[in-house]
Amino acid sequence: xxxxxxxxxxRLSLAALMGRGSCWLLLVGALLFVWIAPLLTPWEENPQILxxxxxxxxxxxxxxxxxxxxxxxASALGHRLRTEGMLEHMRAGGTSKVxxxxxxxxxxxxxxxxxxxxxxxxxxxxxxxxRPEEAKMWAVLxxxxxxxxxxxxxxxxxxxxxxxxxxxxxxxxxxxxxxLFMGLFGAAWLAPVLGGSASDVLKSLWLALPHYHLxxxxxxxxxxxxxxxxxxFSVSALILGLQGSALTILGLCLxxxxx
Amino acid sequence: MAPAPCLHLQEGSRFGYRVxxxxxxxxxxxxxxxxxxxAHPGLHLLVAPNGSGKTTFLRTLAGLIPPLAGAVTLQAQxxxxxxxxxxxxxxKPLTFFRSWFKGDSLTSVEKLxxxxxxxxxxxxxxxxxxxxxxxxxxxxxxxxxxSSASLLLMDEPLTGLDAETREQxxxxxxxxxxxxxxxxxxxxxxxxxxxxxLFTIARGKLRHATERTGSTWMDTYHTLxxx
Numbered sequence: 424x425x426x427x428x429x430x431x432x433x434r435l436s437l438a439a440l441m442g443r444g445s446c447w448l449l450l451v452g453a454l455l456f457v458w459i460a461p462l463l464t465p466w467e468e469n470p471q472i473l474x475x476x477x478x479x480x481x482x483x484x485x486x487x488x489x490x491x492x493x494x495x496x497a498s499a500l501g502h503r504l505r506t507e508g509m510l511e512h513m514r515a516g517g518t519s520k521v522x523x524x525x526x527x528x529x530x531x532x533x534x535x536x537x538x539x540x541x542x543x544x545x546x547x548x549x550x551x552x553x554r555p556e557e558a559k560m561w562a563v564l565x566x567x568x569x570x571x572x573x574x575x576x577x578x579x580x581x582x583x584x585x586x587x588x589x590x591x592x593x594x595x596x597x598x599x600x601x602x603l604f605m606g607l608f609g610a611a612w613l614a615p616v617l618g619g620s621a622s623d624v625l626k627s628l629w630l631a632l633p634h635y636h637l638x639x640x641x642x643x644x645x646x647x648x649x650x651x652x653x654x655x656f657s658v659s660a661l662i663l664g665l666q667g668s669a670l671t672i673l674g675l676c677l678x679x680x681x682x
Numbered sequence: 683m684a685p686a687p688c689l690h691l692q693e694g695s696r697f698g699y700r701v702x703x704x705x706x707x708x709x710x711x712x713x714x715x716x717x718x719x720x721a722h723p724g725l726h727l728l729v730a731p732n733g734s735g736k737t738t739f740l741r742t743l744a745g746l747i748p749p750l751a752g753a754v755t756l757q758a759q760x761x762x763x764x765x766x767x768x769x770x771x772x773x774k775p776l777t778f779f780r781s782w783f784k785g786d787s788l789t790s791v792e793k794l795x796x797x798x799x800x801x802x803x804x805x806x807x808x809x810x811x812x813x814x815x816x817x818x819x820x821x822x823x824x825x826x827x828x829s830s831a832s833l834l835l836m837d838e839p840l841t842g843l844d845a846e847t848r849e850q851x852x853x854x855x856x857x858x859x860x861x862x863x864x865x866x867x868x869x870x871x872x873x874x875x876x877x878x879x880l881f882t883i884a885r886g887k888l889r890h891a892t893e894r895t896g897s898t899w900m901d902t903y904h905t906l907x908x909x
Contacts, residue, residue, distance in 0.1 A: 426787030
């Protein structure tokens with residue numbers, strides 16, 4: 424039996440992240456943010472707003488992490504391991520580029536999943552409605568939110584890792600965060616111009632743009648609008664899945680092992 | 683029983699890289715193989731002047747660059763340790779090794795670290811150059827021992843080591859020569875007496891000597907360079 428561990432690059436990357444310690448701050452920060460941010464609202468006048476404010480804070484923190492810590496660590500990890508020559512060492516040993524890219528990405532995805540789980544736990548414990556039928560709808564919405572958020576985040580982080588192995592860390596950080604910004608906020612500005620246009624070119628451009636706004640279900644949580652219908656959820660998941668697949672393929676093509 | 687590891691270079695093979703824009707790539711040959719070459723288990727030195735193509739040669743053998751012409755045949759699990767290979771400076775050697783190995787291999791790591799006097803609990807970034815090199819040497823040895831047929835390609839692995847450790851490492855190489863082909867780029871030939879052959883690159887051609895001419899491998903190197 425071999426005494427070599429499976430997925431050594433994943434273990435190495437995960438150990439490196441855990442050794443640096445900022446990942447623990449990310450998780451502790453989530454709890455602090457959920458506790459402190461709602462207290463900045465006028466909750467004393469209306470204590471009922473505390474519950475949705477906590478849910479909102481939990482998911483806003485997840486988005487903030489996806490704009491900052493997660494892509495930063497992903498790009499730095501890709502860049503560091505390539506310049507250290509570890510990727511080339513693995514490649515010579517027979518580990519394919521695809522496997523390497525997934526191993527590195529998985530070590531970041533763990534923290535992305537941890538943030539999603541924390542946000543979901545906050546929603547399902549601290550802010551769960553008391554009435555059973557409302558609680559069920561709330562839980563379904565939280566599950567949908569977690570799924571759509573993960574579909575949006577995972578390919579972006581893989582792209583950050585892949586770009587880190589090819590370019591400077593700052594570019595590898597800015598490209599996925601730029602795409603995320605465009606997909607979350609740009610869509611609202613561009614929808615009237617591109618989406619409502621009669622031109623096929625502009626409509627195609629609108630379709631090609633990232634549609635991460637579909638993954639942001641925070642308003643549904645805050646205003647207790649209930650979960651998405653199965654059809655709406657499936658369409659959103661399909662769009663994010665297809666766009667995520669395109670980004671994943673792009674990331675795998677860009678991944679570079681040469682030191 | 684697994685076949686012994688072997689490295690075979692076809693006559694007429696050419697190693698180098700391609701230069702120019704993607705639509706107009708031109709081959710730039712650094713090393714030609716005038717005669718067929720075979721390397722069997724043991725220690726093989728690669729000594730050549732700076733910029734002569736040693737690293738390109740090693741990278742081609744590691745499968746990282748395709749040969750410009752001809753073929754490389756390997757019957758072994760390749761482990762390439764580039765000159766610039768480093769372990770994460772923030773990590774402790776023990777954490778680093780635990781990411782790679784388990785069970786018996788981890789015990790071997792601890793034994794080797796003990797004999798080479800490497801502190802496994804000090805962060806790698808705080809270790810001296812020689813001690814950082816020991817981390818990679820231990821990884822190379824334990825990885826090579828995992829396979830019944832290994833090809834270790836190492837670029838200047840003894841850089842930074844003190845004389846005593848160099849002697850220890852070369853002694854270790856001699857003890858494990860039966861299952862591993864070790865091709866090692868070196869400049870300090872005085873510490874290696876027990877090598878099995880010497881490769882050099884002279885005027886763009888690979889020369890190979892399986893026996894010493896003169897009293898040391900350095901004499902052999904000079905002879906090959908002048909021939």
